[in-house]
Amino acid sequence: MAVLNLVQAINQGLQQALAEDDRVLVFGEDVAANGGVFRVTENLHQEFGEKRVFDTPLAESGIVGMAVGLAAYGLRPVAEIQFVGFTYAAMDQIYTHAARIRARSRGRFTCPLVIRSPYGGGIKAPELHEASCEAFFCHMPGIKVVVPSTPQNAKGLLLAAIADPDPVIYLEPTRLYRLLKEEVPEEPYLTPLGKARIAREGERVTILAWGSMLEVVLRAAADYDVEIVDLQTLSPFDRETILASVRKTGRVLIVQEAPKTCGFGAELAATIAEEEIMSLKAPIRRVTGYDVVAPLPLLENYNLPSLERIRAALDDLLRY
Amino acid sequence: MAVLNLVQAINQGLQQALAEDDRVLVFGEDVAANGGVFRVTENLHQEFGEKRVFDTPLAESGIVGMAVGLAAYGLRPVAEIQFVGFTYAAMDQIYTHAARIRARSRGRFTCPLVIRSPYGGGIKAPELHEASCEAFFCHMPGIKVVVPSTPQNAKGLLLAAIADPDPVIYLEPTRLYRLLKEEVPEEPYLTPLGKARIAREGERVTILAWGSMLEVVLRAAADYDVEIVDLQTLSPFDRETILASVRKTGRVLIVQEAPKTCGFGAELAATIAEEEIMSLKAPIRRVTGYDVVAPLPLLENYNLPSLERIRAALDDLLRY
Amino acid sequence: MPRATIASFQIERLEILGPQGEVDAELLPDLSDSQFLRLYELLVLTRLADERALNLQREGRLGTFPSSLGQEAAQVGSGFALKSQDWVFPSFRELGVFLCLDYPLSSYYRYWAGDERGLLCPPELNIFPINIAVGTHLLHAAGVALGARYRQEMLVAVPYLGDGGTSKGDFYEALNMAGVYQLPLVAICQNNQWAISVSRQHQTAAQTLAQKAVACGIRGIQVDGNDVLAVYQATREALERARNGGGPTLIECETCRMSDHTTADDARRYRDPAELERWQARDPLLRMQRFLESRGLWVASEQAEREAALKQSVDEAVVAAEAVEPPQVADMFTYTCAELSSRQRQQLKEAEDGRT
Amino acid sequence: MPRATIASFQIERLEILGPQGEVDAELLPDLSDSQFLRLYELLVLTRLADERALNLQREGRLGTFPSSLGQEAAQVGSGFALKSQDWVFPSFRELGVFLCLDYPLSSYYRYWAGDERGLLCPPELNIFPINIAVGTHLLHAAGVALGARYRQEMLVAVPYLGDGGTSKGDFYEALNMAGVYQLPLVAICQNNQWAISVSRQHQTAAQTLAQKAVACGIRGIQVDGNDVLAVYQATREALERARNGGGPTLIECETCRMSDHTTADDARRYRDPAELERWQARDPLLRMQRFLESRGLWVASEQAEREAALKQSVDEAVVAAEAVEPPQVADMFTYTCAELSSRQRQQLKEAEDGRT
Ligand SMILES: Cc1ncc(C[n+]2csc(CCOP(=O)(O)OP(=O)(O)O)c2C)c(N)n1
Ligand SMILES: Cc1ncc(C[n+]2csc(CCOP(=O)(O)OP(=O)(O)O)c2C)c(N)n1
Ligand SMILES: [Mg+2]
Numbered sequence A, B: 001m002a003v004l005n006l007v008q009a010i011n012q013g014l015q016q017a018l019a020e021d022d023r024v025l026v027f028g029e030d031v032a033a034n035g036g037v038f039r040v041t042e043n044l045h046q047e048f049g050e051k052r053v054f055d056t057p058l059a060e061s062g063i064v065g066m067a068v069g070l071a072a073y074g075l076r077p078v079a080e081i082q083f084v085g086f087t088y089a090a091m092d093q094i095y096t097h098a099a100r101i102r103a104r105s106r107g108r109f110t111c112p113l114v115i116r117s118p119y120g121g122g123i124k125a126p127e128l129h130e131a132s133c134e135a136f137f138c139h140m141p142g143i144k145v146v147v148p149s150t151p152q153n154a155k156g157l158l159l160a161a162i163a164d165p166d167p168v169i170y171l172e173p174t175r176l177y178r179l180l181k182e183e184v185p186e187e188p189y190l191t192p193l194g195k196a197r198i199a200r201e202g203e204r205v206t207i208l209a210w211g212s213m214l215e216v217v218l219r220a221a222a223d224y225d226v227e228i229v230d231l232q233t234l235s236p237f238d239r240e241t242i243l244a245s246v247r248k249t250g251r252v253l254i255v256q257e258a259p260k261t262c263g264f265g266a267e268l269a270a271t272i273a274e275e276e277i278m279s280l281k282a283p284i285r286r287v288t289g290y291d292v293v294a295p296l297p298l299l300e301n302y303n304l305p306s307l308e309r310i311r312a313a314l315d316d317l318l319r320y
Numbered sequence C, D: 001m002p003r004a005t006i007a008s009f010q011i012e013r014l015e016i017l018g019p020q021g022e023v024d025a026e027l028l029p030d031l032s033d034s035q036f037l038r039l040y041e042l043l044v045l046t047r048l049a050d051e052r053a054l055n056l057q058r059e060g061r062l063g064t065f066p067s068s069l070g071q072e073a074a075q076v077g078s079g080f081a082l083k084s085q086d087w088v089f090p091s092f093r094e095l096g097v098f099l100c101l102d103y104p105l106s107s108y109y110r111y112w113a114g115d116e117r118g119l120l121c122p123p124e125l126n127i128f129p130i131n132i133a134v135g136t137h138l139l140h141a142a143g144v145a146l147g148a149r150y151r152q153e154m155l156v157a158v159p160y161l162g163d164g165g166t167s168k169g170d171f172y173e174a175l176n177m178a179g180v181y182q183l184p185l186v187a188i189c190q191n192n193q194w195a196i197s198v199s200r201q202h203q204t205a206a207q208t209l210a211q212k213a214v215a216c217g218i219r220g221i222q223v224d225g226n227d228v229l230a231v232y233q234a235t236r237e238a239l240e241r242a243r244n245g246g247g248p249t250l251i252e253c254e255t256c257r258m259s260d261h262t263t264a265d266d267a268r269r270y271r272d273p274a275e276l277e278r279w280q281a282r283d284p285l286l287r288m289q290r291f292l293e294s295r296g297l298w299v300a301s302e303q304a305e306r307e308a309a310l311k312q313s314v315d316e317a318v319v320a321a322e323a324v325e326p327p328q329v330a331d332m333f334t335y336t337c338a339e340l341s342s343r344q345r346q347q348l349k350e351a352e353d354g355r356t
């Protein structure tokens, strides 16, 4: 097994999907000759040619709308939106169409489409290049949302997303792109959608996290006896695994990079407060980005959940 | 005081805002000669003329984007999006621009803009004409979200939204447009943003609702000793009033028309589970629309929170 | 070249049928007499099925309904040129196109009664679900066209839209993509002069809608949209060109919405009745009827009988539509994704427990 | 009229300066010698400030930076024509425009160092914040133009965009609105042939970008974007027309991005170096220098001294930019809305407690 970083793992997943299934098409802005601005699609254009891997005009709604047509036609489009902050222009195509084609046509047309997008903060990039907006997509019935957190699950979740019969938003934490390296099996494999992963077992607190927050949480909680659940799929999320861990620990900390209010963490807290409250020994705490307009690089560290904030929340929970 | 329905109350609010402040402009699709497809802008074009009240081309992103410019220029645009299901095309303008102009320009430009839109289900309208998507906007720092529930607060909240120095999404529950009538003071008045209203006092359960759900909840809970809180403003929401009521009753039911997962109700539940969990005697229950693609008229009643579902939840809560 | 013209563009308009049904023989499409008759029959059927829908709506048996009155030629002329392998992306006012393609009228009615099953397209056709979000569906057509080129299938993607739809960003993004990839796509714009209460002039300063093609480097043409033969001919040419790799076309059919926007609208609030009178004189059925008459194909005495037969087929569609069992609550869940999540399973159970 | 041309359109291109700096005297803009010199100085200043930014970036003193190299004439020619009351809506590559308007270079640098305060526009100017979401800001210009007409202010709204930006729906919606309302708006498109790695040809099938105006019923013109006098002249004419109620214009400045897309890009991955060589011969600074020389306004021996003065002003801007105190955590909250919510107050307290 080769040691790959996240970019390489996703690239390998794309390469294998293209090689295995001629219905798979990869497209977006700068994904062809340039190999993507983060090089995630590197060499794919060279290997599979212009028909399979191609550039589009600069039009996010257009990219997603075209992908909807391709998917309904029977292909397996894997569209890239260059940064998730530019998906807002495609919200209408995502929610009005990708999410609904199956229902509107009563199953005659479906939408097995993957939208990949670099996501999240911590890379000191320009405005709108660090958005954490997963919650929008999680509130769209008909849309699945996947966030990998390691090279291994990045590849497996990507291949599962491409194999899925419904539209999947696949969010790639840019901060992890080259930060994490691990052994990744060479052959194609699926990491099932809808299943969380226990990243670390523990007894006293359940920490729920996803994407690049997982890496922060693992560091922050190194000296705590906590169970760390990596959501992997946010929609549909793995209620059973989460609730089982809460039953065990009785304390919950949710760590999310997005602004607090109405973030995905709110749904996790609400679900626990509805279905497992009797197991709780303490309030459900959230450590999140603040409810502010996402700051530019000089201020961004103030906004991202930090080791200190996470530890303070853990200490607080453990006082109950 | 005249007895007005919701349409008339909003119309009166618009008329008074236009009359009082020449910075107010009203525009959107079919708002001029046609007076809006629900007649909310009736007679305004006739009274204030083409410069103040005018039609736009069919382009939702365009409408909001233009409104951002007008607001930054110093005017007070009140833009209509014909149905809230068509705001998805304007998400980019709302979140990337309306929400951020103040921050991006460090206060040099601001965005005192109101986007009005008919919202919610229960009117047997065609596809996309009954969306309940308030949660998207509640997850956008920089954006305020207001949902009136009676003719009185409809007028007062509208005038407060127009007076507000920041962008406000004002969602008009179409099902209530002509259903509710009450006395509405003739003179202009403000119903402050950010404040909930105790629609009914009670002791045993706190019901949190907004918009057209309030009317359902009032009927459903007629025979229960419950406190009904009408949120009025969803973002920023009135933590203090909500938490005070929860402290009193110890039981919480949230009723929301939108799909359950990641709806605004999740934030309410999460906030209570974080800040007031020690007062709770029972799980926090949510009665919501299901996590499905919004159905067409023949199925829609199955999806809307019903009296039966609300009562079943109350009975359940009262067993604790 | 200090101030030189570096590009020029012309927009053509095609008309074949004169107001009295006279034709320019050179332009007459290559159709048989029975095809001419069939065209006329489809025009009449469209009008009858439309009238019937309005009646059903008034009786509370359909929901809000958008009438095709006055636009029959634009719909039938274009729909008649389609091949069965072509993919159609309707907007919400294309009854005539559905009828040309033999889509079950009963299904069409069911959809407008508020039942998604009305859009379940029969397997032999490729009609995308009716699109309500104006202007957004041209992109799906672009996607299908791109897919077809990839699969080397000889189909054309044919989105329908209105004059209002031409103002949406997605319309432009789609035609621009179609130009870049030289896609087999023919967009049919029914310029019926109104987008609810907003007039064509208020929708855009462009003199024609056809010229919007220029922005995307594709072909654009205007046709007399009340002239079923001109619409047919322009569509056929564009389809053939697209099928043969000649790239996309935007066809503007200039017509007029003779009804209210929908049954929920009252056009008297914003429209001068004189406009209707002017357009009445160009009624698409009458023109085609006169053309048939001049060729000895239409006999006044037979009209009643033919109409009766068509009416009967409409009646049968109504009966069939109303005989369908109501949809099941489970359908809401079944068609959201291929599989239910654990939460959806819970919700379905709750919904089926009848707590509505 | 069976198949008649009903509309025709021509796209013009304007060039004034020849490759050797020779001019068509008839077209020469009505500017004084000192204005010609000032134009040249601004071209040089733009290049120097740009070079300096690239150096700062390499040293880790700026973040990702988009260079203006090669596009100085398009920026300075248009920026020089603006009046102080005009509202400017920059994209992210308009250093030359900021310099023409005397925007503090130190602020410009601060923005690219990751500090929002760099976009706090001085009160005497009306420059909207740099726009990152490509193509979305033309609508704001349309809004301001509409507002100005309402207030009867004689200003023009001037959005800048790139060739890539012309593919976005918002670009089209904005120009269509501008046409409908006949707004005082002049859109300046720097067609620099590339949108990161996507070439102009791949962006649209339209032969020129100027012709995109046709779709919206507004004026469009192409100019040689490396000819500062042509850009100036076209902009001035369009501004005057707009100011006098003559409606909007789209100006395509044909130029070339001579650098990588940004400091995060490596154009060698996708671009043939021969292209750069071709464009090198049309360098906008050189052409203007030759023009000045031919008029006896440029003296080789003075160049070094002049450049030194400009460089010194750039140095001072760097010092000023770096002397600024770091932003405060409170700023994140202060500028989100006019007032803090109770939750934001809590959060601010948490953030200020230093838990970062
Ligand atoms: C994106 C969007 N905005 C608004 C509406 C509401 N609406 C329905 S039809 C219509 C007018 C459409 O005009 P046009 O495209 O000319 O089609 P026509 O109704 O004339 O057939 C409007 C504004 C909608 N359905 N979709
Ligand atoms: C809506 C949007 N999509 C994608 C990007 C990422 N991106 C930044 S610049 C750029 C290319 C812009 O090309 P063009 O408009 O020609 O401007 P230029 O960079 O050439 O000045 C892209 C794709 C973006 N900033 N905004
Ligand atoms: Mg129309």
Ligand SMILES: [Mg+2]
Pocket (backbone or CB within 6 Å): D162, D163, D164, D190, D191, D192, D193, D194, D195, D196
């Ligand atoms: Mg460019």
